[in-house]
Amino acid sequence: MSEPVMVFDHVTKQYPNGTVAVDDFHLDVADGEFVSIVGPSGCGKSTMLKLIMGLEPLTRGSITYRAQARDESAMTGMVFQQPLLLAWHTVLDNVLVPSTLQGRAQRRADEPRARELLAMLGLADFAERHPYELSGGMQQRVGIARALLHDPRILLMDEPFGALDAMTRDQLTMDLLDIWERDRKTVVFITHSISEAVLLSDRVVVMTPRPGRVADVVDIDLPRPRTLQTISTPEFGRLAAHIRSVLDTAEMVTA
Amino acid sequence: MTTQLPRTAVDDHGQHDLSVRRQPPSGAERKRLSDLPGWLLSSTTVLLLVIGWEIAVRTADVSAILFPAPSGVIEALVTGFTDGPFVRHTLVTLQEIVYGFAFAVVAGLLTAVWVTSSRLAEKIVLPIVVVLQTVPKVALAPLFLVWFGFGMESKILTTALIAFFPVLINATLGFNSTSSEQVNMMRSFGATRLQVLTRLRLPTAVPSIIAGLDVAVVLSVIGAIVAEFVGSQAGLGYLIIASNTSLDTTTMFAALVVLSVIGLTLHYIVVLAGRRLAFWSEENRSRHAGL
Ligand SMILES: Nc1ncnc2c1ncn2[C@@H]1O[C@H](COP(=O)(O)OP(=O)(O)OP(=O)(O)O)[C@@H](O)[C@H]1O
Ligand SMILES: [Mg+2]
Numbered sequence: 001m002s003e004p005v006m007v008f009d010h011v012t013k014q015y016p017n018g019t020v021a022v023d024d025f026h027l028d029v030a031d032g033e034f035v036s037i038v039g040p041s042g043c044g045k046s047t048m049l050k051l052i053m054g055l056e057p058l059t060r061g062s063i064t065y066r067a068q069a070r071d072e073s074a075m076t077g078m079v080f081q082q083p084l085l086l087a088w089h090t091v092l093d094n095v096l097v098p099s100t101l102q103g104r105a106q107r108r109a110d111e112p113r114a115r116e117l118l119a120m121l122g123l124a125d126f127a128e129r130h131p132y133e134l135s136g137g138m139q140q141r142v143g144i145a146r147a148l149l150h151d152p153r154i155l156l157m158d159e160p161f162g163a164l165d166a167m168t169r170d171q172l173t174m175d176l177l178d179i180w181e182r183d184r185k186t187v188v189f190i191t192h193s194i195s196e197a198v199l200l201s202d203r204v205v206v207m208t209p210r211p212g213r214v215a216d217v218v219d220i221d222l223p224r225p226r227t228l229q230t231i232s233t234p235e236f237g238r239l240a241a242h243i244r245s246v247l248d249t250a251e252m253v254t255a
Numbered sequence: 256m257t258t259q260l261p262r263t264a265v266d267d268h269g270q271h272d273l274s275v276r277r278q279p280p281s282g283a284e285r286k287r288l289s290d291l292p293g294w295l296l297s298s299t300t301v302l303l304l305v306i307g308w309e310i311a312v313r314t315a316d317v318s319a320i321l322f323p324a325p326s327g328v329i330e331a332l333v334t335g336f337t338d339g340p341f342v343r344h345t346l347v348t349l350q351e352i353v354y355g356f357a358f359a360v361v362a363g364l365l366t367a368v369w370v371t372s373s374r375l376a377e378k379i380v381l382p383i384v385v386v387l388q389t390v391p392k393v394a395l396a397p398l399f400l401v402w403f404g405f406g407m408e409s410k411i412l413t414t415a416l417i418a419f420f421p422v423l424i425n426a427t428l429g430f431n432s433t434s435s436e437q438v439n440m441m442r443s444f445g446a447t448r449l450q451v452l453t454r455l456r457l458p459t460a461v462p463s464i465i466a467g468l469d470v471a472v473v474l475s476v477i478g479a480i481v482a483e484f485v486g487s488q489a490g491l492g493y494l495i496i497a498s499n500t501s502l503d504t505t506t507m508f509a510a511l512v513v514l515s516v517i518g519l520t521l522h523y524i525v526v527l528a529g530r531r532l533a534f535w536s537e538e539n540r541s542r543h544a545g546l
Contacts (some may be wrong), residue, residue, distance in 0.1 A: 073445025087535040098444040
């Protein structure tokens with residue numbers, strides 16, 4: 001494996017109220033790698049992303065990442081579990097929020113790219129609408145476009161499709177695969193869904209219940225490009241069953 | 256419409272073969288009074304009441320000192336505004352209300368920003384505000400009279416003080432209604448603390464601030480009038496007191512009408528501003544949906 005672009009070095013996070021959310025988490029992520037983190041609810045997955053973004057201080061260990069970018073905020077792009085759009089802005093302005101924070105000139109310079117992203121995600125006709133005029137799946141797509149605006153090398157996603165129905169979810173999963181095939185960003189993808197993780201990832205990190213430790217790291221060597229048909233291959237079933245059993249054992253050990 | 260089916264279809268469990276058919280109602284739709292627009296219904300009602308009042312006063316021959324006829328009030332308004340003192344008094348009161356309201360809004364918003372962006376300020380200032388809020392503000396009007404004299408200054412201060420608290424409290428609520436997820440989102444895209452305030456917390460607070468302004472605008476009218484009652488040389492409150500002494504009830508009613516018009520106008524300005532600024536809020540959208 002080449003020099004990793006993101007290193008979690010024995011990361012531990014204890015919240016001020018005493019909860020240990022992440023315990024001795026260790027992981028290297030290679031450039032252009034798609035890594036998923038799966039684990040039971042409350043095992044510290046969201047906490048991990050907050051630690052990466054510097055939204056919460058670490059208790060022990062360190063997280064290091066590097067990427068070519070204009071500035072720190074453009075290194076990473078984050079997609080959240082809820083769309084978290086600004087209700088008073090149009091769809092276009094929501095996608096442009098990261099630019100607006102850099103000033104008017106930057107916003108003007110980035111507008112063509114924002115429109116391109118909206119077109120790519122099938123929202124070209126909705127650029128001037130407001131979030132309340134969009135369905136949940138469309139709102140989530142706006143959130144993805146916003147995260148991609150600065151073309152960050154590293155994409156962080158916290159259960160981005162968790163709140164969506166199965167059909168929209170499949171559609172967006174395929175959209176994400178497309179986007180990733182294009183320029184192979186480094187992706188840290190958090191999910192509850194084993195099949196989603198297997199379909200998308202190069203590696204799947206399985207976490208134990210709280211405090212979150214690494215139970216296993218599973219290599220997914222399914223051929224790419226993958227499609228929804230990949231799900232019905234025996235190889236896919238074998239990998240999913242393996243992750244399922246790791247999760248179950250991890251739960252038994254702590255229970 | 257349901258059609259009774261032949262009785263022969265009754266089976267041994269006492270059940271009938273029923274059928275239901277839905278279709279658009281036939282014939283002309285029955286018009287209801289409540290289908291008419293609200294403004295039309297309420298203004299017609301007011302007009303009828305005024306006419307009833309006029310008739311009652313005339314037939315029962317009530318003294319104008321007790322109950323002036325609406326026609327008399329209108330006459331007093333017309334002469335008052337053309338060659339009487341109404342223009343001067345209205346302008347004085349209007350200025351007191353507008354300046355007092357403006358002071359309250361600026362001070363209330365700034366205090367709310369301060370209190371919600373500093374833990375220390377919150378811990379020190381909020382308890383003081385809660386205590387001060389229980390003081391009846393109009394009771395301070397005589398004090399302001401002593402400090403600032405009979406002119407407009409003392410009235411503006413009383414007005415501002417009364418209108419300040421609803422602005423502060425609603426704005427504080429509004430600034431605090433931002434979710435931590437949303438703050439994290441802004442910070443993950445590199446927003447500074449100031450940008451989180453101006454681009455997230457302030458817009459989020461707008462519907463709540465508008466609600467505060469609506470309360471404040473009504474209180475401003477009350478504040479200015481009460482302050483004028485306490486001691487003044489001009490204004491609609493002064494006019495009411497002066498015409499009270501001379502038992503000129505018609506002029507008192509005329510002043511009341513002017514005050515209501517001022518209050519209503521200011522209220523509608525705030526409501527319209529709210530609809531423009533917070534077009535996206537849940538509340539405004541459900542209204543558009545015709546609920
Ligand atoms: N600000 C906080 N203060 C104290 N404890 C917290 C805080 N945030 C999270 N926790 C605790 O840390 C643990 C991990 O939370 P986290 O949100 O990372 O879980 P998660 O793996 O993302 O769960 P889910 O899959 O349900 O989203 C939980 O037990 C939670 O109660
Ligand atoms: Mg989570």
